[in-house]
Amino acid sequence: MGEIVRDFVDKDVFFKMNYATSCEDCAHFDSSTVKCTFGYPTAPHLKEQQLHDVKTTGMVAFCRTQEID
Numbered sequence: 842m843g844e845i846v847r848d849f850v851d852k853d854v855f856f857k858m859n860y861a862t863s864c865e866d867c868a869h870f871d872s873s874t875v876k877c878t879f880g881y882p883t884a885p886h887l888k889e890q891q892l893h894d895v896k897t898t899g900m901v902a903f904c905r906t907q908e909i910d
């Protein structure tokens with residue numbers, strides 16, 4: 842598996858806008874198994890993890906294949 846790339850975000854704006862950037866917002870997410878139908882790792886892109894990463898580091902891992910559900 843390749844390295845997880847994280848991008849800097851504006852913390853205040855990210856929380857205020859509540860962007861749909863997580864697996865839970867994606868058409869390819871199976872919520873019953875918490876897996877991606879493409880087989881990509883979901884852990885870095887789950888909502889709770891993204892919020893935690895932004896809060897603690899100001900960075901977040903965006904999935905480049907996400908399709909808003």
Ligand code: SF4
Binds near residue numbers: 867879882904908
């Ligand atoms: S495509 Fe990306 S955002 Fe969508 S479920 Fe898979 S890993 Fe998550």
